Amino acid sequence: MxxxxxxxxxxxxxxxxxxxxxxxxxxxxxxxxxxxxxxxxxxxxxxxxxxxxxxxxxxxxxxxxxxxxxxxxxxxxxxxxxxxxxxxxxxxRSSSVADAALRAAGIDRAPPRQSRWRTALTPLPIRPRSVQRLRNLRYGDHRRQRLDVLRRRDRPTGGPVLVYFHGGGYFSGSKNWEGRGLLHHLAARGWVCMSATYRLRPGAGFEEHLADAEAAMAWARTHAGEYGADATTVVMAGSSAGAHLTSLYALRATPDERPAAAVCLYGYYGRYYGRSTDEVVTSTPFALPASDAPAFLIAHGSLDNQTSAATARALADKLRAESSQPVVHVELPGGQHAFDFVTSWRLTAVIGTLDALLADIGVEAGRQLEAS
Incomplete structure (x- = not known):
């Protein structure tokens, strides 16, 4: 043998x-x-x-x-x-679960779905030829304060902005690996997408991570117009630790800074390492008021053994109870952590759900774009 x-x-x-x-x-x-x-x-x-x-x-x-x-x-x-x-x-089954999540949020829209066969045969998140990537732009002086801009090569103007933060437990991670299918999808439709890194443990702590998220979001608003985007419409997204940052920023931001929507993928939502209830700067979204929260999309795998699906459900329940904006919670059957590493059936279901949510709140990709 x-x-x-x-x-x-x-x-x-x-x-x-x-x-x-x-x-x-x-x-x-x-x-x-x-x-x-x-x-x-x-x-x-x-x-x-x-x-x-x-x-x-x-x-x-x-x-x-x-x-x-x-x-x-x-x-x-x-x-x-x-x-x-x-x-x-x-x-x-991810697409049917996502459709049910939209209905539960009161969104009666049929999201566009990519063919199951196409998804099955093209799972690698290869950047489309129509999308250009501008690498390692500085939003601060530290070597980790860098972001990439992804936009369509024909440079349409007037599209919304997405700012994405990677995961890695605050001690690892890169803007080069996660969320690529999401970034490519929106950039191809005329969005200007920004994927940011931030300072990591042990050289940085929670306040530094949060400050970097705030700095990257401010940079996006200040410079979005230079890349043809509409700086008045910014959506924030993140995976794992990046979802933790996204949830905190979205609930802490002033009305002028608040994103139009927050997208949280397989996030951790508890307190930061070693923190307790007497922390000076709140490090869990559960301790922040959500009455002024933006629209939320929370997607989590039901079998995630790195961050708890139960915590994601609890955050969705809190937001629904306190916020007047749509809250879409998708618990993907059999999903694990980092399901956005490839463009799989789960990620395409989440992307279609995001398209439907954004259309429901009036942020439609590709709306009123003009060639520059």
């Missing part, structure tokens, strides 16, 4: 198991399971294809015989295939 097929079944089986039923404790095991299953969870159909091709090749070459090891391997491959089919079913 060649080692190649043994390795394929073992590796794919372990990664699929990690995606199908990720442990939450202990933390090192939960982290390892998240990393092992991250890609499998978002593109299970491609992993199933790989497993089928590998098995067919082993059968064709005669490597699988009528012996115990071959039987064990085939049983393992079959069990993995069953889990992959279940993972695919979970992922493809």
């Amino acid at each position: 060649p080692n190649d097929y043994v390795v394929h079944v073992l590796v794919l089986g372990l990664a699929t198991t990690a995606a199908f039923s990720p442990p939450t404790r202990p933390r090192p095991l939960a982290r390892a399971a998240f990393l092992a299953g991250m890609v499998v969870n978002e593109v299970p159909h491609l992993v199933l294809t790989l497993l089928a091709v590998s098995t067919a090749a082993a059968v064709w070459s005669g490597d699988l015989r009528r012996d115990v090891l071959s039987g064990v391997l085939l049983a393992g491959a079959a069990a993995t295939a069953v889990m992959l089919v279940a993972l695919t079913s979970r992922a493809t």
Whole structure:
């Protein structure tokens, strides 16, 4: 029995198991399971294809015989295939769950959805040729106070602005990895999108992270016009720690600074490391009033073992109770942390939901754009 097929079944089986039923404790095991299953969870159909091709090749070459090891391997491959089919079913239900979330928020709009087949076959978040990326613009003096601007190459004017903040638990992360499908989608429709980095632990603390978010948002408003955008319409978004920053900024901002909408993807919403209720600067959105909150989109995976889906539900409940603006909460079935790493069925469902929410509050992508 060649080692190649043994390795394929073992590796794919372990990664699929990690995606199908990720442990939450202990933390090192939960982290390892998240990393092992991250890609499998978002593109299970491609992993199933790989497993089928590998098995067919082993059968064709005669490597699988009528012996115990071959039987064990085939049983393992079959069990993995069953889990992959279940993972695919979970992922493809994202659009119907997102539609229900819109209806629950009182938004009666059918969001545009990309073909399931197109999503299945093109999951890599490759920047479209129509979108230009301007790298490492400074919004401050520190080396981490940098942002990229993404806009359409034909430079239309009058589009809204999106400012995006990456995740990484405040100790890692980059503007080059997360949220690319979202940024590319809006930029292609005429938005000016900005993806920002910020200072990290241990060299910076909570006040520095928040100050960087405020500085990046101020820079966006001041300079958006230089890139053809309408600086009066700014949407803020973030993933994980970036979602934490987004929720805090949106609830703390003055009326002149408040974003038109806040987009929070698989966010952490508790207090900052080691903080307690006697903190001077509030580090959890639960301790801030939300009567003047903007519209919110909160998207979280139901199986996220890095940040709690229950906390995302609680934040949505708080916002609904206190705010008069739409609050859309999408709990993606089977979703894990960092589901926006690729342009999968889950991310495309979230993007379509965001389009519907923005249209409902009067921020329509591509509205009244003019060629410059």
